[in-house]
Amino acid sequence: MSRKLLAGVSLLLSLAATGVHGQAPSLGVANARQVVGAPKGQPLAGVALEAEAKRVALLLRCPVCQGLSVFESPSSMALNMRGQVRELVAAGYDEDQVLRYFERSYGEFVRLEPPLRGMNWVVWLAPIGGLVLGGFVVAWALRKPKAAAAPETSATLDDDPELQPYLLRVRELAYGWPAGVKPEDSRR
């Protein structure tokens, strides 16, 4: 008997609690409304809410960790932020609104992926630019040796007059050229 009464009272209390919650949005939602306006999406619940809350929490950087998302970090701050993301997503705030809400407090730093604007273009384009530039450098380096190969043998002979007699003697001994001069060269 008393157990039924207790159940009834607790049901009434929980209904009253949800009623109060419905009238006055929580502090986080009220703040979000001030910053990013009314929710743009549909309120979510159940599996859809959990999936969307996880997806958005993965895009937010935990401010007290090293490169971890709010979803992955075990810190209590990340836990609080995760709770707030869930609350905002449940109220119908979309990804962009949730990110902008946190960005107002923590700056762009809170986004794990830097948005494509301002100096951030460099972050996105520099790797591609580097790859293209590297390709040119490699192509240039591979082309070089062929061009430089030709004028070698005759250059040394004229370069150093002191070495010339020795060089001619070596050629005479090695190739049997008279006086070390190539026969067709001497004819010219």
Added chain:
Amino acid sequence: MNKRVLAVGGLVTLPLVGLLLMSLGHDPHRVDSPLIGQKAPAFTLTPVGGGAPVSLESLRGKPVVLNFWATWCAPCFEEHPALTQAARAMAGQAHFFGVIYEDEEEQVEGFLKEQGSAYPSLLDDAGKTAIAYGVYGVPETYFVSPDGVIVEKYVGPLTPKAITALVAQASAR
């Protein structure tokens, strides 16, 4: 040929050296608060030990010092006397409030009984106010102008001199 290598090398290296020089002396862990110069996020929070909830809206007309702290934080312990003294000295000129960051109410009550207190500390459910203010850790103190705009954020333990200067800065706005 050497001149060309030098030119290409310079073209690649000089911007990088420039970037390095530009970043020297810049602490990569320091992120300036985007909230400075913006309207302070609203809150309505219950004081430790009970009492009527305090809302930021109700504090208009005087500068507000909002100190996020916790009993487990050593620098907070260090700055507590400075804040208490300043709050007593500036009673009537500025509002001082503590906001509890990741701590238990009983712990805070015990701490305040032991160390003394000159202003209310507010309970922040699930850290929502801390998140709205972009708090990274404690202690962090926000100085809000009489018309509700964040004038400065101070990271680390406050000194009496800093409090006086920043309250003056907040009321001058």
